[in-house]
Amino acid sequence: xxxxxxxxxxxxxxxxxxxxxxxxxxxxxxxxxxxxxxxxxxxxxxxxxxxxxxxxxxxxxxxxxxxxxxxxxxxxxxxxxxxxxxxxxxxxxxxxxxxxxxxxxxxxxxxxxxxxxxxxxxxxxxxxxxxxxxxxxxxxxxxxxxxxxxxxxxxxxxxxxxxxxxxxxxxxxxxxxxxxxxxxxxxxxxxxxxxxxxxxxxxxxxxxxxxxx
Amino acid sequence: xxxxxxxxxxxxxxxxxxxxxxxxxxxxxxxxxxxxxxxxxxxxxxxxxxxxxxxxxxxxxxxxxxxxxxxxxxxxxxxxxxxxxxxxxxxxxxxxxxxxxxxxxxxxxxxxxxxxxxxxxxxxxxxxxxxxxxxxxxxxxxxxxxxxxxxxxxxxxxxxxxxxxxxxxxxxxxxxxxxxxxxxxxxxxxxxxxxxxxxxxxxxxxxxxxxxxxxxxxxxxxxxxxxxxxxxxxxxxxxxxxxxxxxxxxxxxxxxxxxxxxxxxxxxxxxxxxxxxxxxxxxxxxxxxxx
Numbered sequence: 286x287x288x289x290x291x292x293x294x295x296x297x298x299x300x301x302x303x304x305x306x307x308x309x310x311x312x313x314x315x316x317x318x319x320x321x322x323x324x325x326x327x328x329x330x331x332x333x334x335x336x337x338x339x340x341x342x343x344x345x346x347x348x349x350x351x352x353x354x355x356x357x358x359x360x361x362x363x364x365x366x367x368x369x370x371x372x373x374x375x376x377x378x379x380x381x382x383x384x385x386x387x388x389x390x391x392x393x394x395x396x397x398x399x400x401x402x403x404x405x406x407x408x409x410x411x412x413x414x415x416x417x418x419x420x421x422x423x424x425x426x427x428x429x430x431x432x433x434x435x436x437x438x439x440x441x442x443x444x445x446x447x448x449x450x451x452x453x454x455x456x457x458x459x460x461x462x463x464x465x466x467x468x469x470x471x472x473x474x475x476x477x478x479x480x481x482x483x484x485x486x487x488x489x490x491x492x493x494x495x496x497x498x
Numbered sequence: 499x500x501x502x503x504x505x506x507x508x509x510x511x512x513x514x515x516x517x518x519x520x521x522x523x524x525x526x527x528x529x530x531x532x533x534x535x536x537x538x539x540x541x542x543x544x545x546x547x548x549x550x551x552x553x554x555x556x557x558x559x560x561x562x563x564x565x566x567x568x569x570x571x572x573x574x575x576x577x578x579x580x581x582x583x584x585x586x587x588x589x590x591x592x593x594x595x596x597x598x599x600x601x602x603x604x605x606x607x608x609x610x611x612x613x614x615x616x617x618x619x620x621x622x623x624x625x626x627x628x629x630x631x632x633x634x635x636x637x638x639x640x641x642x643x644x645x646x647x648x649x650x651x652x653x654x655x656x657x658x659x660x661x662x663x664x665x666x667x668x669x670x671x672x673x674x675x676x677x678x679x680x681x682x683x684x685x686x687x688x689x690x691x692x693x694x695x696x697x698x699x700x701x702x703x704x705x706x707x708x709x710x711x712x713x714x715x716x717x718x719x720x721x722x723x724x725x726x727x728x729x730x731x732x733x734x735x736x737x738x739x740x741x742x743x744x745x746x747x748x749x750x751x752x753x754x755x756x757x758x759x760x761x762x763x764x765x766x767x768x769x770x771x772x773x774x775x776x777x778x779x780x781x782x783x784x785x786x787x788x789x
Contacts, residue, residue: 291620314519339605343633347649397638401690405721413719470711473728477579477707479759480729483751484578486526497530 290492304493307485345369438463522762529755540753543737544730550738552717553587553724556674556700557594564673565661566591568600569688570611573680576706577610582751583732584678584704586739588614591676592623593743597658599672601631601648603640604683608633629658637683641691645669670696679705685713689721703727729756 290296290303306324313321349369353362368386375383416428440452441459491497568588572580591598600615602608615630631648634640646668651659665671669692677685685703693701700723705713710727717725726732729751 311523314523335609336605339608339633340635343608344635348635393639394637397642397691401638401687401694405690405694406686409719409721410715413715470708473710474708475760475763476729476756477576479756479763480579480707480751481576482522483526483530483755483759484581486523486530486755487752490527490530497533 300492304489307489434462438466518762518766522759525758525762526755529758530752533752533754540757542730542751542753542756543734544728545734547734547738549724549726549731550735553702553726553735554738556702556723557590559700560594560596560673562595564591564594564596565658565665565671566596566598567669567672567675568598568611569675569677570600570602570614571604571607571680571683571687572610572678573604573606573682574609576680576708579706579729580678580704580726580732582736583726584614584676586732586736587676587702587704587726588618589743590739592627597627597629597661599629599631599658599662601644602633603637603644603687604680605633606680607678607683610678626657629653629656629662638687638691641687642695645692645695669699672699674700674702676702676704679703679709679713684709685716685722685725689716693721704732 290299306327309317309320309324349362349365352359353366368389371378371383371386414428414431416425416432420428437455437459439459440455441457441463443452443456487497572584588598598618600611602611611630611632615628618628619625629651631651634644634649636643646666648662648668653659662671669675675688675692677688679685684705685701688701688703692699701721702724703713703716703722703726705725705727707728713722713725713727716722726735733751
C-alpha cells in the first residue's frame with residue numbers, strides 16, 4: 286500500500302486516476318501509442334506547473350519579493366532581482382548581458398560541487414584505499430587485489446601505444462574487469478527497477494482492485 | 499548453417515520485445531497475487547543483518563527526545579523502492595520519541611516530503627513533533643547555507659522549530675540527519691557538503707539499490723554512520739521494526755514477484771545470448787528467415 290490515498294472521496298478519486306494513468310502508460314505494450322503520449326503530456330504539463338508554483342511560492346516570494354517589500358534597502362536582493370529579470374528575458378537580450386548571471390550560476394555550482402568532491406570524496410577515499418603496514422593478512426590481500434584491479438582497468442584504457450604482449454594481455458584483462466563491474470552495477474539497477482514495477486503492480490492489485498493486502 | 503535441435507526449438511518460441519513486456523507484467527501479477535501464500539518459503543529479507551545492526555546502534559546512541567532532520571531528496575521515479583524502509587525509519591524514530599523536521603533540496607523531494615508529512619499527521623503523529631521546512635533552492639549551495647541557517651519555519655510557534663532555534667538555526671542544531679536519496683541529489687551531496695562542515699553529526703542514508711556501489715565506500719570510511727541501500731536490507735530493517743512494534747510487516751515488496759521478475763530477466767538475457775541481440779531484433783531475424 287502506498288499509504289498516500291485514504292478512503293475519503295478525494296483519496297478514492299486519486300487512486301482511480303493513478304490506476305488509469307498507469308494503465309495508459311502500459312498501453313504502449315499493446316500499441317496504444319496515443320494514450321501513452323497523452324500520459325506523457327500530462328506528466329510534462331503537471332511537472333512544469335508544479336515547478337513554476339514551487340519557484341514562485343517557495344523561492345521568489347518568500348526569499349526575494351517579501352524581503353524587498355519589507356526592507357527595500359538591501360542592495361544584494363536588488364541585484365538578485367535584476368538577475369531573475371535577465372534570466373526571464375533571456376530570449377530578447379544579447380548574449381553579453383545574459384552571460385553574467387548564467388556564468389555566476391554555473392561557476393557557483395561548479396565551485397561547491399568540485400570543492401565538496403575533493404574534500405568529501407576524493408581525499409577520504411584515497412586515504413581509506415591506502416594499504417597500511419599494520420593491516421591484517423586479509424586486509425593486505427584485499428588492498429593488493431584492489432590495487433591490481435585498478436592498475437589493470439587503467440591499462441585497459443591505454444590505446445594506441447606499443448605495450449607488448451604482456452601489456453596487451455593486461456589491457457584485455459582490464460577491459461573484462463571493467464565489463465564485470467558494469468555488469469554488477471546493471472544487476473543493482475535491474476533489482477531497483479524491478480522493485481518499482483512490483484510496487485506498481487501491487488498498487489493496481491492491492492490499492493485499486495483490493496485483491497491483495 | 500546446421501542448427502542444433504534446441505536452437506531450432508528456441509527459434510519456434512520467440513516472442514517479440516513487446517510480448518516479453520506483457521509476459522513480465524503477467525508474471526509479476528501472478529507473483530504479487532500468490533505472494534502471501536508462499537511467504538513462508540520465500541523471504542526477501544537479507545539474512546546478514548549487519549546493516550540493520552549498524553542502524554540500530556546509531557539510533558541507540560541518540561539522546562532522549564532527539565531532534566531529527568530528514569533530508570528528503572528522493573525522486574518520484576525511485577521513491578517507491580525505498581518508501582517502506584523510510585517509513586520504518588520514521589516509525590523507529592517516533593518510537594524513540596523523536597521530534598522530526600523535514601527539508602528538501604530538490605523539487606521532487608519537496609513533493610514527497612509534503613506527502614509524507616501529511617501521512618504522518620493523518621496517522622496521528624502530534625503536530626508538535628513534526629516540522630516541515632519546505633524547499634531550499636540552490637542544491638549544494640543551499641545545503642551549505644542550511645548548515646548554519648535553515649529557512650524560517652511556516653509556523654513560528656512550532657515546538658520543533660523553537661528547539662532548533664534554541665540550539666542554533668541550522669543543521670548543526672540537530673542530533674542526527676536521515677538523508678533520503680534519489681537520482682539527482684542525496685547522501686553523496688550531504689557527505690561532501692555537510693559532513694565536511696559538521697563531522698560530529700551522525701548521518702543515516704536511505705537510497706535506492708542502484709546507489710549502493712556509490713554509497714558503500716562512505717560507510718567504510720565512517721562518513722556515513724548507517725546505510726540502507728538494497729531491497730533486501732530495506733526488507734530486513736522493516737521486518738525488524740515491525741517485530742519490535744508488534745505490527746504487520748512494512749516491506750511492501752512481494753518476494754515471489756521479485757523472483758518471477760528475475761527469472762523473466764534471466765530469460766531475456768539468455769535469449770539475447772542465444773540469438774546475439776535483444777528481443778527488439780526479432781523483426782530483423784524474421785526478415786532474414788523470410789529471405
